[in-house]
Every structure is written in structure tokens, then in C-alpha cells.
Amino acid sequence: MPVLIFAAAAIWSWSDIIRETRNRLERTVDMLHEHALRSIETQEAIIEAVNLRIRNLTDADIAESDDLQELLKQVVAETHPSNGVAIISSDNRVVMTSADIPLRIGSSVADRDYVRALRGDHRGTYIGEVEISQVANTALFPISRRASNGRNLIISMFRPSYFEDFYKSVVETPNDIVALVRADGKLLARSPRPDDIEEYRRQIYSPIFDEVMSTGRAFTSGVLPLAPDRRYYASRQVGSHPVLVVYGLDPAVLQRAWMRQLAMSGLACLTAALLLMLLTHLAQQSVRRERAALAAARLEAERRADAETRLRHAQRIDALGQIVGGVAHDFNNVVMAVMAGTRAISKRGDDAQEVRRIVELIDAAAERGGRLTKRMLHFARREDARTDLVDIREALDSVTGLLGHTLGAGLRIALDMPDRLPPAKGDRAEFETVIVNLVVNARDAMPDGGLITISAREEIIAVAGPSHAPGLEPGHFIRVAVSDHGTGMDPDILARVGEAFFTTKPPGKGTGLGLAMARGFAEHCGGALRIDSEVGRGTTVTIWLATYARAKDTEAAPQPDSSA
Numbered sequence: 001m002p003v004l005i006f007a008a009a010a011i012w013s014w015s016d017i018i019r020e021t022r023n024r025l026e027r028t029v030d031m032l033h034e035h036a037l038r039s040i041e042t043q044e045a046i047i048e049a050v051n052l053r054i055r056n057l058t059d060a061d062i063a064e065s066d067d068l069q070e071l072l073k074q075v076v077a078e079t080h081p082s083n084g085v086a087i088i089s090s091d092n093r094v095v096m097t098s099a100d101i102p103l104r105i106g107s108s109v110a111d112r113d114y115v116r117a118l119r120g121d122h123r124g125t126y127i128g129e130v131e132i133s134q135v136a137n138t139a140l141f142p143i144s145r146r147a148s149n150g151r152n153l154i155i156s157m158f159r160p161s162y163f164e165d166f167y168k169s170v171v172e173t174p175n176d177i178v179a180l181v182r183a184d185g186k187l188l189a190r191s192p193r194p195d196d197i198e199e200y201r202r203q204i205y206s207p208i209f210d211e212v213m214s215t216g217r218a219f220t221s222g223v224l225p226l227a228p229d230r231r232y233y234a235s236r237q238v239g240s241h242p243v244l245v246v247y248g249l250d251p252a253v254l255q256r257a258w259m260r261q262l263a264m265s266g267l268a269c270l271t272a273a274l275l276l277m278l279l280t281h282l283a284q285q286s287v288r289r290e291r292a293a294l295a296a297a298r299l300e301a302e303r304r305a306d307a308e309t310r311l312r313h314a315q316r317i318d319a320l321g322q323i324v325g326g327v328a329h330d331f332n333n334v335v336m337a338v339m340a341g342t343r344a345i346s347k348r349g350d351d352a353q354e355v356r357r358i359v360e361l362i363d364a365a366a367e368r369g370g371r372l373t374k375r376m377l378h379f380a381r382r383e384d385a386r387t388d389l390v391d392i393r394e395a396l397d398s399v400t401g402l403l404g405h406t407l408g409a410g411l412r413i414a415l416d417m418p419d420r421l422p423p424a425k426g427d428r429a430e431f432e433t434v435i436v437n438l439v440v441n442a443r444d445a446m447p448d449g450g451l452i453t454i455s456a457r458e459e460i461i462a463v464a465g466p467s468h469a470p471g472l473e474p475g476h477f478i479r480v481a482v483s484d485h486g487t488g489m490d491p492d493i494l495a496r497v498g499e500a501f502f503t504t505k506p507p508g509k510g511t512g513l514g515l516a517m518a519r520g521f522a523e524h525c526g527g528a529l530r531i532d533s534e535v536g537r538g539t540t541v542t543i544w545l546a547t548y549a550r551a552k553d554t555e556a557a558p559q560p561d562s563s564a
Helices: 002-054 059-064 066-078 113-119 160-170 197-201 207-215 251-298 301-347 352-380 392-403 428-444 491-496 514-524
Strands: 082-088 094-097 131-133 138-146 153-158 177-182 187-191 232-237 243-249 411-416 450-461 475-483 528-534 538-546
Touching: 002 066, 002 082, 002 138, 002 153, 002 160, 002 232, 002 243, 002 251, 002 301, 059 094, 066 082, 066 094, 113 138, 113 153, 138 160, 153 160, 160 177, 160 187, 243 251, 251 301, 251 352, 301 352, 301 428, 352 428, 392 411, 392 428, 392 450, 392 475, 428 450, 428 475, 428 514, 428 538, 514 528, 514 538
Parallel strands: 411 450
Antiparallel strands: 082 094, 082 153, 131 138, 138 153, 177 187, 177 243, 232 243, 450 475, 475 538, 528 538
């Protein structure tokens, strides 16, 4: 059973990691898309401002306009992404620039790709390939557009480093890849930054982009399959421009996250397996001892009565073997809590406070499992259960905080109790186990989800009435009730539901020990249990626990057990 649970946890963890990775990649690419789109729109706004200024000017007017020169310098100075603006004349020569960019006044740019495109059939904004500034030995790529006068071209320059510095700040690991590429595969910017500046002139560097570009999948937003370089890629077109932002996630990130989750699940399953083996071994040892005693008793007629007593005790030990199977139900609750906690940690790993809170809940679940093991070992060794005092409010807060991560979607727990409650007689670990079993039963009774209410009240009973459990003695109690709005039970089932090993659940889904254990716990603590149910309206299980005022041993008052 632990091996199957571990295998299921491994498959589920990997699926959960892949799903979260896809969501994270899409969110990251959306952010990169917005950054690139806003940057390009800023450049387009600069171009439009220059376009409005030169629409009635000739090439000679442009070259001699000091006001226009000041305008170009101003817009470049006030716009961080821009690295310079240039105006191209009707004969494809530079007539004015805002700075010392790879375009000199009077030089011809007829051979540039953006000039050929804008003088041809292209309309609107054109994003050119990266150029190398011979003056500053830096890379730049232009965003250009034809002026409304039909003669001039307006060019605004970008530094790839502007995008690369931003990409470096958003990558999860140094091995992740972020790139801004044109539709033809030309690289505009990337992180990590190319070591060789000439690499900007080449086609895109990764084989995944060759495949993507050749199949026409580059401009379909979303997450691509696992690439030949083992990265997960997500891409998105930048607005209507023939430009793509791409993010490639290092697969080692996924593997490390998966191994962390497997380590937690494996530890929990290994612990459960070892404990189950220990309990089985103890049960088998007890059965062997009792059978040997019975065999000796049959040989001695004068000890027949003692032999009969031993036989009954052997039957009790055989029942222990059945109860060992029931331990799986409670251990499954502990494993579910640990698995839910690890998933929550993987999703909220950047929130240290939330991680610490979840780790505390996992620790609480593990200790509760340890206490359950001790209770079973005490039973196997025929030791009396320890009676202590329970802080009901603290115990319910701890249990409901843990159950909130394990019940699943559509189910909620509402806790209704006053700020202060007196301590109740009982063992905290056993009380928490009873509450967990009752909540799990309520969950199973509401397959479509709903609200589970746990209430606790102090109650002084002078005379027990019809609203109390049969046989409840007058006294001072804490009344704890677990209510659901599920399928409910008819009177025939309700009459048998407290019997040991009686269950209405399918095989493998329940042992029939939960309510029987709850009733035994309540009676052992000087209280009682009552079940109210109606078909189609739900079920309420109420437990009365004696407070310390009713505890028989009043000579030494132990402190409330606040350990989790």
C-alpha cells in the first residue's frame, strides 16, 4: 500500500509540476510581451511626434531646422528605451540625427533592409535587423516608418541591452533563455547576452526556433512541447508586429522541484510502511504466544477454564490483526496532509511566512501519526490508555488548519466556538483523530462539495433530556458537533452505524471503525456520543466530553496537552 501511494504521489507530483510550469511560463511570457509591446509603442509615439513636425518641411528645411534638432534630442533624452532618432531624405540619405548612432548625416542607407521594405510594399512600422555601430562598437536595431509626406523615413534606434537587462532580472535560473526575435529568425535581443556581437547578425541560435519558424508555429501563443534542448518553451507574438518573445525554462528546475516533493512523499510512505510492519509483527508474536499457551492448556484438563480464558484473549489478539488494517485509514489522512502541504509549498515557495506555516502543519500531521502509532502499540501490549486534558479550541484550530489543505475543491470547514473553553478530559491525539475521521465521513457524504461545520460549546447538564445522548450523566461537559449537509442515513443504517466494522462505504474506502472509535473515546472520557441524521438533509455527530470538573482524579490536575 505505501508503495502504491508513493507511485501515485510521484505521478501526481510530476503532473502538478508540469501544469504549474506551463502556467508560470505563460504568465512570464505575458509579462515579457507587455514589456516589449509598451517599448515598441513608445518608439512609435516618438516617430509620430517627429512625423507631425516634418510633414510640411522639405529635405532642405529639415536639414537646416535647429528646432527640429532640439526636438529629436529632447524626445531621445526623455525616453529611456530610445537610443537615437534619424530622418531619411527622399533620396535615401540621412538628413538629421539626434545622436551619434550608426547613421551619419549625408550617408546613404539605401542598402538597409528597412529602407528597402518601406520604399517597397510595406506599410506601417518596420522592425529592422540588428546593426553594429562602428563608432561605439555596440548593437542597435531600428524601428522605422514612412512619414506622412510620403518622402521621408523616420528611424528610431533600440539597444538590445535595454531588453537584455530586463530579461536578466526576470529569469528564474541563469540557464533559462529569453529572446526577442523577428519572424525570419533574426535575433534582436537575448539573455544570456551573446559573447560575440556579430552573433546578432546570424539566425537564431537554438534548434527549437528553426523548427518553430519552419512549421509556422512561431505566432501561436502558448507553451511549446519539450524542445530538442530539453527546455520548455513559451512564446507570444508582440501585438501585430512580426516579432516574437520566447522564454525557455531550464529542465533542471522541474527535476529539482519533483525530487523535493518525492523526498517528502517517500519519507511519509516509508514511515507508514515501517509502522505497519511493526504492528503486524507485534500482532503475529502475540498470536503465536497465545496459541502456544492454548496448546499447553488442552493437555491439562484441570486447567480447562484457564485455557478458555486464553482462547478468548487469543480472539482479541486476532481482532488486533483486523484493526491493523484500519490503521491505514488514519495513516492515509496523515499522508494526504503531508502531500497537500508539499504541493502548497511548491506553489507558494516565494512566500516565506506561508511556507513556515505549512511546514508547521506538516509537522503537526507527522506528530499526530506518531501518537496514533503509540496508541496502537499500547493496545498491542495491553497497556491502559493515558488520560490527559485537552485544550479543545487549540486542538480544533490545529486540525481544521490542516484539513483545509486535504479535503479538496468544493469543500469548506466552518469553525464555531467561543474565545475561551475549559479543558476537557481525554487524549489530544485521539481527540484529533476522532475529529479527522468525522470530517472525512462528512466529506464522503457530500460528493458535490459543501460546508462542514465544527462547533464547540461549554454545557452544564442538570438533567439529561431527549436532546442528549442516551445514558449521559449530569455534569459539566464540552459539547463538540460535526455537521454536514450530505446524503444522510435512513433509520435502519443509523441504528447500526456505531457498530465496529460496519460501514456503508465501498470495499477499500472505509473500515467501519471511525464512529466506533469516536463512541469509545467519548465514553472513556466520561461523556457520550449521539448521531442525528436525515436522508437528503445531512448528519450531525455530537460528542460530549467531561471537563476537568468531572474528572475522577482531581488530586493532581495535569496541564492541557497543547502539543500538536
